[in-house]
Amino acid sequence: MATLSPHAxxxxxxxxxxxxxxxxxxxxxxxxxxxxxxxxxxxxxWAHLDTDRLLEAYWGCALQELVDGLGLKEFLxxxxxxxxxxxxxxxxxSTGGSVIYGPAAIRRLKSLxxxxxxxxxxxxxxxxxxxxxxxxxxxRPGRSLEQLYEEREPLYRAAADYVLNVEDCDLDTxxxxxxxxxxxxxxxxxxxxx
Numbered sequence: 001m002a003t004l005s006p007h008a009x010x011x012x013x014x015x016x017x018x019x020x021x022x023x024x025x026x027x028x029x030x031x032x033x034x035x036x037x038x039x040x041x042x043x044x045x046w047a048h049l050d051t052d053r054l055l056e057a058y059w060g061c062a063l064q065e066l067v068d069g070l071g072l073k074e075f076l077x078x079x080x081x082x083x084x085x086x087x088x089x090x091x092x093x094s095t096g097g098s099v100i101y102g103p104a105a106i107r108r109l110k111s112l113x114x115x116x117x118x119x120x121x122x123x124x125x126x127x128x129x130x131x132x133x134x135x136x137x138x139x140r141p142g143r144s145l146e147q148l149y150e151e152r153e154p155l156y157r158a159a160a161d162y163v164l165n166v167e168d169c170d171l172d173t174x175x176x177x178x179x180x181x182x183x184x185x186x187x188x189x190x191x192x193x194x
Contacts, residue, residue, distance in 0.1 A: 021113030023182065024093040026100060026156055028149060029137055030128030031118040032166055032174065037094035039175045047091040051083055051099065058082060063096075067138055075138055076101050084108040098138035100155040110159070114185065116178065117160035120167050122149040161185070 023040065025033040034050050041048035052063050055078065059066050067075045080102025083095065086109075093112070099105050109115050120128075126145050129137070139148045157163060162181050166174045 020090045022088055022091045022093055022109075023113055023178075024095060024109040024115045025118055026095050026109075026115060026159060027097065027118035028120065028125045028129075028152060028156075029097045030125045031097075031120045032171075033094040033097075033118055035171060036118060036166065036174050036178070037092045039171050040178055041092040043175055043179060044090075044092070047088070048094065049086075049088065049091050050094045051079070052094075052096045055079060055082060055096070072138055072140060079138075080105045086112065088112060096138070097152065100152055100159060101138075106159050110161075114161045114182070115159055116181075117156040117163045118174075119156075119163050119165045122146055124167060125149055 025037050025040075027033055034052075037050065038048050040046075055066060056063055059078070061069070066078070070078060076098060079096060079099060081104075083099055083102060083105035084107070086093070091112075093109065095105075095109070099109075106115070122145070129145060137148075162185070164174065164178055164181070169177070
């Protein structure tokens with residue numbers, strides 16, 4: 001590790017940064033990634049990052065405007081680029097549901113720590129999202145939520161280190177189950193940024 005200047009050392013609490021792995025939450029819109037992510041971050045005393053809000057901050061507009069303005073293909077590229085450049089420690093990362101389409105983004109999230117798929121049924125997604133209008137949902141025109149779910153489900157499972165079924169559990173139960181899994185599965189060493 002490079003030696004930090006005295007000025008840089010003063011900016012860090014303690015003498016060295018706490019280079020602990022992150023936890024990334026993936027899954028469909030309506031699965032609870034942001035809600036559970038915030039609760040988990042509070043419980044762990046970590047930071048929380050919502051990549052949809054990061055995209056909005058970076059581009060200076062609402063997510064739906066971004067999807068509409070860029071078009072699906074360019075939106076997915078923009079999301080992949082931004083997520084693939086993250087470099088964080090001790091952060092719970094709540095991702096947008098479409099992050100799964102960006103291989104570089106998924107590689108980056110996996111290099112930062114555990115990737116957890118928050119699984120809910122297609123019926124729950126449809127009930128919570130109610131068609132997805134105005135949510136910035138990245139899907140091809142004419143594609144139903146059910147079709148989007150069927151397309152993404154195997155991708156989420158393939159990327160996940162852990163699948164947490166949050167279908168029938170409240171926020172406290174979901175957070176407790178996730179913490180229990182994290183305790184049993186210590187974080188792997190961070191992968192250097194490339």
